[in-house]
Amino acid sequence: MNPSSSLSSSSYSSSTLPRAPRRTFGFTLARAALLLIAASAGLGACKKSDGSGASPAGSNSAGVATASKAPVTLLNVSYDPTRELYQEFNSAFAKYWKDKTGQDVKVNQSHGGGGKQARAVLDGLEADVVTLALGYDVSILHDKGKLIPENWQSRLPQNSAPYTSTIVFVVRKGNPKKIKDWNDLIREGMQVITPSPKTSGGARWNYLAAWGYVLKQPGGDETKAREFISKLYKNVPVLDSGARGATTTFVERKIGDVLITWENEAILSVHEFSKDNLELVIPSVSVLTEPPVTIVDKNVDKHGTREVAEAYLQFLYTPEGQAVVARNYYRPRDAATLAKYKAQFPDVLLFTVDELFGGWSKAQPTHFNDGGIFDQIYQPKK
Amino acid sequence: MRFKTRGVLPGFGLSLGYTVLYVGLLVLLPLSAMIIKASSLGLSEFWLKVTDDRALAAYRLSFGSAFVGSLLNAVFGVLVAWVLVRYRFPGRGIVDALVDLPFALPTAVAGIALTTVYAEHGVLGEQLAKIGVKVAFTPLGVTMALTFIGIPFVVRTVQPVLEEIDPDVEEAAAVLGATRFQTFRRVIFPALLPATLTGFALAFARALGEYGSVVFISGNMPMRTEITPLLIVTKLEQYDYAGATAIAAVMLLASFGMLLLVNLLERWARRAEA
Numbered sequence: 338m339n340p341s342s343s344l345s346s347s348s349y350s351s352s353t354l355p356r357a358p359r360r361t362f363g364f365t366l367a368r369a370a371l372l373l374i375a376a377s378a379g380l381g382a383c384k385k386s387d388g389s390g391a392s393p394a395g396s397n398s399a400g401v402a403t404a405s406k407a408p409v410t411l412l413n414v415s416y417d418p419t420r421e422l423y424q425e426f427n428s429a430f431a432k433y434w435k436d437k438t439g440q441d442v443k444v445n446q447s448h449g450g451g452g453k454q455a456r457a458v459l460d461g462l463e464a465d466v467v468t469l470a471l472g473y474d475v476s477i478l479h480d481k482g483k484l485i486p487e488n489w490q491s492r493l494p495q496n497s498a499p500y501t502s503t504i505v506f507v508v509r510k511g512n513p514k515k516i517k518d519w520n521d522l523i524r525e526g527m528q529v530i531t532p533s534p535k536t537s538g539g540a541r542w543n544y545l546a547a548w549g550y551v552l553k554q555p556g557g558d559e560t561k562a563r564e565f566i567s568k569l570y571k572n573v574p575v576l577d578s579g580a581r582g583a584t585t586t587f588v589e590r591k592i593g594d595v596l597i598t599w600e601n602e603a604i605l606s607v608h609e610f611s612k613d614n615l616e617l618v619i620p621s622v623s624v625l626t627e628p629p630v631t632i633v634d635k636n637v638d639k640h641g642t643r644e645v646a647e648a649y650l651q652f653l654y655t656p657e658g659q660a661v662v663a664r665n666y667y668r669p670r671d672a673a674t675l676a677k678y679k680a681q682f683p684d685v686l687l688f689t690v691d692e693l694f695g696g697w698s699k700a701q702p703t704h705f706n707d708g709g710i711f712d713q714i715y716q717p718k719k
Numbered sequence: 720m721r722f723k724t725r726g727v728l729p730g731f732g733l734s735l736g737y738t739v740l741y742v743g744l745l746v747l748l749p750l751s752a753m754i755i756k757a758s759s760l761g762l763s764e765f766w767l768k769v770t771d772d773r774a775l776a777a778y779r780l781s782f783g784s785a786f787v788g789s790l791l792n793a794v795f796g797v798l799v800a801w802v803l804v805r806y807r808f809p810g811r812g813i814v815d816a817l818v819d820l821p822f823a824l825p826t827a828v829a830g831i832a833l834t835t836v837y838a839e840h841g842v843l844g845e846q847l848a849k850i851g852v853k854v855a856f857t858p859l860g861v862t863m864a865l866t867f868i869g870i871p872f873v874v875r876t877v878q879p880v881l882e883e884i885d886p887d888v889e890e891a892a893a894v895l896g897a898t899r900f901q902t903f904r905r906v907i908f909p910a911l912l913p914a915t916l917t918g919f920a921l922a923f924a925r926a927l928g929e930y931g932s933v934v935f936i937s938g939n940m941p942m943r944t945e946i947t948p949l950l951i952v953t954k955l956e957q958y959d960y961a962g963a964t965a966i967a968a969v970m971l972l973a974s975f976g977m978l979l980l981v982n983l984l985e986r987w988a989r990r991a992e993a
């Protein structure tokens with residue numbers, strides 16, 4: 338049937354050719370094992386020399402940098418919606434740093450889901466600074482990797498969050514379902530679009546905002562909040578894995594009556610992309626989202642970039658940095674800048690995660706880890 | 720233990736050594752790292768993690784839809800291969816090239832495209848909704864995506880085998896008095912079976928691990944449309960590396976078992992043919 342099979346069969350005479358030496362299988366196996374051991378030993382050696390060899394090289398380049406102002410590069414590992422913000426901010430900072438020190442600085446950006454980004458840094462992506470969506474993802478750099486000190490969040494003003502945002506609603510033009518506040522979302526037949534808090538950092542803010550709304554109501558307690566959340570998620574037809582996916586579901590696929598999302602994302606998509614189709618609704622109560630920033634000590638010390646990395650983050654707090662923040666629809670911390678952009682940021686009663694949930698280190702396991710309150714909504718009754 | 724190594728070309732020892740090293744470094748090393756990580760859980764904790772309701776529901780969906788998807792491909796892929804090999808028609812080259820598209824397309828693109836088409840306001844989704852069929856965000860949608868990515872595996876394994884079968888064989892069967900069904904049943908089918916099984920196994924294995932295209936169309940509802948790879952990502956998102964690798968180890972074992980089984984079946988089919 339298959340003529341090619343006869344080619345490889347042993348019946349083929351090879352008397353005219355030098356005969357292949359017969360090898361015992363054991364011999365070959367031993368050889369392969371030897372090769373493997375040698376290779377893995379080589380790998381191990383590489384790793385070692387990388388660790389110890391890098392620090393002299395690092396300090397060396399730092400020495401050169403201070404002497405002759407050689408250009409310096411920073412890597413800022415961030416989450417998804419900050420792309421435009423940091424594009425503008427990086428060039429503003431490069432100009433500031435050049436004027437101040439005469440040194441060129443280039444900031445490379447990496448964006449992605451917050452959790453994924455934190456894992457990348459944990460697994461060895463050499464970020465000089467991280468600017469992530471929630472404190473939990475940054476704390477992990479201390480808890481699991483010892484890349485930053487435990488007190489990282491108190492090193493910069495305002496919980497190391499130079500800008501904030503909040504959670505708001507996007508609805509269809511004309512608000513056909515008359516959605517005004519959180520309690521409208523649990524009405525029968527309402528379709529709510531929000532990503533899965535299991536995989537999306539942004540979605541965790543959405544969830545906590547709803548929970549906090551209930552607690553802030555007269556007579557609101559845990560039990561009522563749990564009931565509210567469970568009704569809310571009964572109205573969610575799709576749990577996208579990330580915030581961008583949820584926006585696509587709502588905006589492009591036209592599924593759902595309301596999208597819960599960050600204020601900065603909401604303003605961006607409503608004002609810049611589909612003013613004719615969408616509208617913004619600001620609830621009465623919401624969560625103050627504080628995306629924290631920090632230098633990654635282990636990496637800046639290795640690269641010799643501590644000074645410029647610290648300056649980079651501090652520049653976020655200056656009036657110039659705050660203006661960039663506000664232009665990209667994040668709420669600035671600086672009162673004067675906030676006043677200037679007042680029209681853009683309506684008043685909302687804001688609570689923090691620390692205030693209502695005792696911080697991320699508590700909120701995460703209680704609500705979002707396996708078996709947490711979110712999982713219990715979907716767990717079949719036993 | 721000695722192996723017969725009389726071939727035309729020398730170098731059996733060197734090439735086998737290289738093969739073992741290559742497979743060891745590229746396949747076994749990362750996999751054993753995974754197993755080691757998973758074994759950092761105690762046995763009872765491991766068992767608890769891999770058998771909770773959520774995980775069981777995810778296995779059912781993943782294995783079920785991957786199986787149905789590759790079964791569909793095994794039937795219709797053979798049909799496509801048959802048409803491509805046995806008939807000459809205008810646009811055949813284009814159809815032939817289209818078959819490979821699921822290989823080349825980034826899976827996320829495929830997922831977004833499928834979802835756009837099959838969501839309730841999509842081109843096809845809207846029509847299907849009228850007759851009460853929901854594709855996007857249901858297990859049906861997952862199966863759809865997994866069928867999509869599996870097509871080339873069956874077609875490309877069956878096609879060359881089919882090309883080898885001379886149409887004369889069919890004519891001979893007919894001349895000898897076989898009915899059309901008998902010709903198919905006794906002549907064509909046995910020849911195609913091993914390749915079809917290989918294609919099925921490849922498509923199935925690929926579908927089991929597929930993440931990119933499925934997360935968009937599945938809707939990711941816990942207990943209903945959550946695939947196993949998503950569960951792994953979910954665990955990673957909690958920095959539960961051990962839990963993630965535990966689920967991964969189960970997937971790995973199951974896939975390996977499946978592939979082994981299909982290989983045995985295939986060998987049996989080849990022997991039956993000879």
